[in-house]
Amino acid sequence: MPDAQPHLYLVDGSSYIFRAYHRLPPLTNRHGMNVGAVYGYTAMLWKLAESLSKADGPTHMAVILDKGSSSFRNEMYDQYKAHRPPAPEDLVPQMPLIRVATRAFSIPCIEQAGLEADDIIACYTAAAREAGWKVTIVSSDKDLMQLIEDDGSVDMLDTMNDRHIDRAYVVDKFGVPPQLLGDVLALMGDSVDNVPGVPGIGPKTASQLIQEHGSLEAVLAAADGIKKPKLRQNLLEHADNARLSRELVRLVCEMNLPEPLEALELKNIPEEPLREFLVDQGFKTLLNRMVGQGSRPSNGERPAPAAPLPMGPGEAEAISVDRSAYLTISDAAILEEWLAEARTQGRVAIDLQGDGGHGLAEGLAGVSLALAPGRAAYVPLGHGGGDLLSEGPAQLKLADGLKLLKPLLEDEAVLKIAHNLKDQQRLLADHDIAVAAGEDVMLASFALDSGRFGHGLDEMVKRHFEHACLPLKAVCGTGQKTIRFGDAPIAAATEYAAENADMVWRLWHRIEHRLASEKATRVYRMVDLPLVPVVGQMEREGIKVDRAYLAELSETFATETARLEEVIYEVAGGPFTIGSPQQLGQVLYDRLGLKGGRKGKSGAYSTDQAELERLEAEGVEVARRVLEWRQLTKLRVTYTDALQAQIDPKSGRVHTRYALAAAQTGRLSSNDPNLQNIPIRTEIGARIRNAFIAEEGHSLLSADYGQIELRLAAHFADVPELKEAFARGDDIHTITASQVFGDTSKESRNKAKTINFAILYGISAFGLAGRMGIGRDEAKDMIDRYFEQFPGIKNYISTTLQQVRECGFSTTLFGRKTHFPNIRSSIMNLRQGAERAAINAPIQGTSADIIKRAMVKMPDALAAAGLSGTRMLLSVHDELVFEVPHGDEERAAQVIRDVMASAAEPVVQLDVPLSVEVGWGANWGVAH
């Protein structure tokens, strides 16, 4: 009688509360106490309670907690969990509330001195299995995954990620079944619990070794014969640690059950004392759900959350997707029906498939449409038949299909919803279609969730809907056998393409309302969305590159590199791969016997620039040669060679592509090729800029903001001295030097410059010391003096951090948010990293907002000034590059300068002026 099989849910309360604390934003109850973690915990229990009467829901339940005293593992190994930082101070008082919450749900709560929650869970699991029960462990702790059974009688549920964990999951993640997981864990160790493991062995190697040999003991026995010297040595040397680790991760059950299994039965959750608890803690959302529903909320329509946690996206909404229901449209009449319906309802989701060509040569394979959840179709337009004899699959002719689609795509009255609208708009522009009235789920997600989630379509679908899209490689294959999308079978192509449109439709309707409620509308509507056609046009323009000049440079660099190679081999006593940091380290330190530290966690010698410069200063001439070799090789391989290969044969120009949702702060990023890191700082690198040239009869014009980030810092921090200096047009680093050091010597100015930048990057004494090559105390003194002179800066930093800790995100002047999930991490490195990024984000992000606004305004401003021949080509963070017809330079400079300097207005008023420096000439090198 499978229906009657009892099902025990064991909730790992201790680990849950830690994770809830770090994942959820702070929340205060009516006593003024921080209860974010308690809320998370309560919500989790609520969710479990909801499944009480469902199929496969719990019949029995218990919460297992750590008692907090040391366990038998400490007798075995006194370092066990020795390096755990103490719990955060606002979490400690929440601990007792966990028991209160559990009692409020009338769920038994079990803890036992000397035993960790894991062991108690192991014990109950064993007992329940013996009794023929089913067990679900509610946790995501990897140690507990050892308990999972192949037959499904024991599985796990990770409520935080809404993930079901079974044998398949373990095999997928660790490469071994649950029974062997303990052996893998023993090898890899655990820095959080201070389980030693074997040095140099991480998850990958551990998993591979166990898979190969079958068990930990077998691995240790076979250690002698292992090929890799480092690995062999570590295994032999640390075999005892491995065995100890095996015991530390072993879950033991040597106790009597504190409560018999039957005592854990749970039929329903009585209304009291739950209600009283919710009222007391002020958990209004949950309380509202209780109303009229007994203790169980309705599964259908949710009551509007009265006071939703400020965590935005909430839980995923599981959907079911039937890909076989998607339609392939190869008939004009049917396409017309779909288009008519789109017109009637005023909105349609679209997704384009390129045929897999490169750059401007990319053709169109097909268009997919969605009109409602699950109602989607694919219109193949450019699928080949695979061989010359056949005519290809049944499909509309490209021209015919586009002719039907064009009026709809260009209709202002029909909303076109897309993911990454820019790329689709650009592809359609190649076919003379100008998409009107577009929305972009990728950009909406970017405006809402930057810093905490990704914005790729598959990733968004997974997070919002717990659904895995058909991967592209399932349609087009992978590796050498990859086929162009246009050559894929229509049936598979339909499943893939129509699903994308379906998901775009669903995603938009899921997140649209958040734009307003989470105050992301301004950034989305006024900055990022209007930028779409502008950036698309820039990508289409491209920039002209002097191929012959680049080839010449490549040649020069190559010759010089070859010369350096000979010298280096001479000194090294033989040839080796100079480009290999590993081999270079061995040559310098082992063969030549130079003194130098090793660093890096892999144990390899560091050979980075700083280290080589140190050697050079010590008189090691070959270090200088290696540095020169590196510079030349880098320039040749990354720039002069690569750039030639990137010239589009059709246009003779280089077309970079901008990613609009890549940089957390809101900046654009550039790729294929990256034109935002073309050298300029060194004389030799700067020559590469000369390769970027203007079209015949034109000049290249470069306009860049001068010190925009420092200006914004002065604005944010409200520092009178700095604001006045900027207003006067003074040299800001000199002003800083005189304020902080009392003199304006060149040396002081340089130091001041370094500190000014350090401020923008989230200062730390440690970092500044490393950067300036001084002691940490000295660096700290310097920072203190800086803060004394500019208390506004100190204040800006503390209020920014305060706000980010409270809300979880920072904001720019335009309201762009960047989330920092690690801002309250108990791991110091993560937390401090998040703090530095949080200090920087409003400044870097506002700068990005401003230049984006300038870009949005630019085409109209140029057109209004009669400068229709002037085209915007590149955007490099604080610089815009244009191509201007000869004779128009002066006027263009004037317009561009005006637009850029006033780009923040009227939305935002800055109390520092923005300066814009403009130059022009035959190439980028002279223009900048």
Added chain:
DNA sequence: TTCTTGGCGTA
């Protein structure tokens, strides 16, 4: 073939 690491170019 695909992933990770060390290194390095820009703002």
Added chain:
DNA sequence: GTACGCCAAGAAG
């Protein structure tokens, strides 16, 4: 100390 993208080597598959 912030934010990126690209390259070669080496490791893993």
